[in-house]
Amino acid sequence: MQNLDTGLAPVAVLGLGLMGRALAEAFLRAGHPTTVWNRTAAKAEPLVAQGAKLAGSPADAAAAAPLVIVCVADHDAVRELLDSLGDVLDGRVLVNLTSGTSLTARETAERVERKGGAYLDGAILAAPQGIGADAAILYSGPRSAFDPHEPTLRVLGAGTTYLGDDHALSSLYDVAVLGLMWGILNGFLQGAALLGAAGVKATAFTPVATTGIATVADWVAGYAQQIDDGTYPAPDATIGTHLTAMEHLVHESESLGVSTEFPRLVKALAERAVADGRGGDGYAAMIEQFRTPAAGARA
Incomplete structure (x- = not known):
């Protein structure tokens, strides 16, 4: 499933919110043939202008590439997408970059594997502006699914890290880092409030x-x-x-x-x-x- 013009593997991106668009743009900049889908098709227009192909359905998008990236609002939306894909995931790798929990990661892995696909759970520790540059992105799931697509996934961020076979690890790391973030920020805000009371x-x-x-x-x-x-x-x-x-x-x-x-x-x-x-x-x-x-x- 290689593109004859660039020699780079095609990718599909499902979900074009701020983060999804950033993911698709990074693949396009790197020369990967990129198929996109979004519930509101108009959001794909800037990407189509950059060379992306707009699919009419999630199944059509997934069928266009061996590597399918999902980045949507929540895991209810992920489940809805998976239900619409039928058997198109057979032999493909689905990477879910939607934030969630270790429980939903394991549940999603089971759903994908029942459809014949391989599943990687991912966590993006960056803002959309960091995608394609210094973004830290964590992946967990079968090594056999990660290794063949590692060069493609590294397009999304220099901080690409594989954590291990347990699908739950990326979500666990994600919430652990969120806890760290809030602890630091709350400490800063407490200090700012104290000093603010003194006019600083x-x-x-x-x-x-x-x-x-x-x-x-x-x-x-x-x-x-x-x-x-x-x-x-x-x-x-x-x-x-x-x-x-x-x-x-x-x-x-x-x-x-x-x-x-x-x-x-x-x-x-x-x-x-x-x-x-x-x-x-x-x-x-x-x-x-x-x-x-x-x-x-x-x-």
């Missing part, structure tokens, strides 16, 4: 915040090793010491009339760790609070 602009706080984030980022590799080893030395500060500082953050927020909800949540986790006998351990021992469902229920 958020832009003035930004250089100091950026330095602080970089410092914490440098700790991650060491913490990760401690977590894998199951030992939590405290060469710098114990959880008990951190707890004292957390109390300062709560009191400072109270005194300035700033919300204490976020710092109180952080403090409550540390208090439980101390109650569990972890007060003298390094901060990485907090992983035990996140591993325990009962801890989340108590929160």
